[in-house]
Amino acid sequence: MTPTLYQIEFAESAAKEFRxxxxxxxxxxxxxxxxxxxxxxxxxxxxxxxATDRYRVRVSQYRVVYEINDRARLxxxxxxxxxxxxxx
Numbered sequence: 001m002t003p004t005l006y007q008i009e010f011a012e013s014a015a016k017e018f019r020x021x022x023x024x025x026x027x028x029x030x031x032x033x034x035x036x037x038x039x040x041x042x043x044x045x046x047x048x049x050x051a052t053d054r055y056r057v058r059v060s061q062y063r064v065v066y067e068i069n070d071r072a073r074l075x076x077x078x079x080x081x082x083x084x085x086x087x088x
Contacts, residue, residue, distance in 0.1 A: 014077040
């Protein structure tokens with residue numbers, strides 16, 4: 001039996017941030033986001049305390065912040081930024 005995949009959706013601001021990343025970083029972030037479709041709560045993921053359904057995953061010096069909707073099987077990417085800027 002194949003596992004049910006989650007659909008990946010980008011917020012407009014997150015898509016803009018993704019396009020602005022350096023190519024090398026963009027490739028690593030893309031792999032990490034693609035992996036979220038199979039497992040939206042991988043090892044190393046952190047739940048953000050300020051929000052009920054937001055998580056973040058580390059990709060080198062960058063952070064990918066996202067929301068999970070289990071009913072709709074949807075992962076919505078909210079923000080992709082350098083670690084010094086992501087929580088501002």
